Amino acid sequence: MTTEQTTPDDQKKTCPSCDLTELDTLQCEAEGIKKQAELTEKAAADVKKRRTLFDQARKEYSAARDKANPLVTEMESQLDKLIEQIKCRIKDDDVVECLEKAQEKVRRSIDKCMPPGCCVDAHDCDFDKDVPKKDKVDEKTTESDQGSDAQKADRPTILKDLYARQADVERRTVKAEACFDKLIKEPTALPARVDKLKAELAAIVGELGQQEAVDLKRLYARALVARHTDRWGGFDNVNEFMDCLCKGLLCSLNGRKALAELAGCIAVLECQEREAGARCQHLLENTVDEILAEYLRTCKKPPKDVPTPDPANC
Numbered sequence: 621m622t623t624e625q626t627t628p629d630d631q632k633k634t635c636p637s638c639d640l641t642e643l644d645t646l647q648c649e650a651e652g653i654k655k656q657a658e659l660t661e662k663a664a665a666d667v668k669k670r671r672t673l674f675d676q677a678r679k680e681y682s683a684a685r686d687k688a689n690p691l692v693t694e695m696e697s698q699l700d701k702l703i704e705q706i707k708c709r710i711k712d713d714d715v716v717e718c719l720e721k722a723q724e725k726v727r728r729s730i731d732k733c734m735p736p737g738c739c740v741d742a743h744d745c746d747f748d749k750d751v752p753k754k755d756k757v758d759e760k761t762t763e764s765d766q767g768s769d770a771q772k773a774d775r776p777t778i779l780k781d782l783y784a785r786q787a788d789v790e791r792r793t794v795k796a797e798a799c800f801d802k803l804i805k806e807p808t809a810l811p812a813r814v815d816k817l818k819a820e821l822a823a824i825v826g827e828l829g830q831q832e833a834v835d836l837k838r839l840y841a842r843a844l845v846a847r848h849t850d851r852w853g854g855f856d857n858v859n860e861f862m863d864c865l866c867k868g869l870l871c872s873l874n875g876r877k878a879l880a881e882l883a884g885c886i887a888v889l890e891c892q893e894r895e896a897g898a899r900c901q902h903l904l905e906n907t908v909d910e911i912l913a914e915y916l917r918t919c920k921k922p923p924k925d926v927p928t929p930d931p932a933n934c
Contacts, residue, residue: 648891656884663876667869670797673804674869680807682858688814692851695814695821699847702824706840709828719837723844736854738864739799744792745871747878750785752885775896779889786882793875800868806853806861813851820846 707716824842827834855861903910 644892644895648888648895651891652884652888655887656880659880659883660877663873663880667873667876670800670869670872674800674865677804677807677865678862681810681861684807684810685852685858688810688851691814691818695817696847698821699843702821702828703840703843703847706828706836706843710836710840715837716840719840720844723841723848727848736850738854738860738867739802740796740864740867740871742867745796745867745874747789747792747874750789751878751881752782775889775893779886779893782882782886782889786879786886789875789878789882793872793879796868796871796875800865800872803853803861803865803868810851810853813849813853817846817849817851 710716820842824839824846828839853861855864
C-alpha cells in the first residue's frame, strides 16, 4: 500500500484562493483619478477666467499709469511748496523735526505690518515638494496592507500628513489668488488714489488760507502723509506690476494643480481605508465561514488509499 503525497501545487489546485485585493486597488485608483479630474477641470475653468482678467488688467494698467503720471508729478511739486509754507507758518524747527520723526516712525510700523511691493511670495508658490510621488505612497500603503500591526498604522499617518499638506497648499493658493484679485483692480484703484490725493491737497490749501486760527501741526502731519502716501500700489514701474500679476496667475495655476493631485492621492487612501474597514467588518460578521474557508485553502488532501474512519468506532 502506498501513500500519495500532496504537493504545494496540488494544494493550490484543490483549494484555490480568491484574492480581490487587486479589484479593490483598481476601484480606489479609479476614485482617485476621478477626484483629480474633477478638480483639474474646475481649476482649468477658473484659470481661464483669470487669464482673461490678466490680459485686460495688463492693458488697462499701462494706460491708467500713463494718464496719472503727469498729474502726480504736478501734485508732488505743489506738495513740496505747501510743506515749505506750513513749516514757515509753524516757525519752530524743533516742532517740525519732531513731527517728521514721528511720521517716519509711524510709516515704518505701517510698512512692517503691510509690506510694500508684490503681495505674491515666490516661496509660497513652490508646490512641487507638497505633492508626494505616487510610487512612494503606493509603496508605503502596500507595506501597510501586508506588514505588521505597526506598519498597518501607516495609512492613517499618511492621510494625516496629506490633509495637513492640502490645508497648507490651499492657504497659500488662496492668498496668491487674493493678491491677484486685488491687482486686477489697479487700473481703477490707481486713478482713485490720485483723485483722493488731489482732493486732500486742495483741502490742505483751503484750510491753510483761512483767516481764523488753524492747527498747523495737524496740517503739517497731513501734508507729510500726502507726500509719502503710495501713489502706485507699491510698484515703481509698469514692469514690476506686470511681474507681480503674472506671479499671482501662475501661483493660482500651480496651486490648484497641486490641490487636484493631493485630492486624488487622498481619495485613493480614503477608499483603501473604507475597503479595509469593510473587510474587517465582514470577517467579524462571518467569522465561522471565514475560518472554514481558510481551512480549505490551507488544508492537506488526505491520502486516497486511506479508508474513511467508521463513525461507530469514534
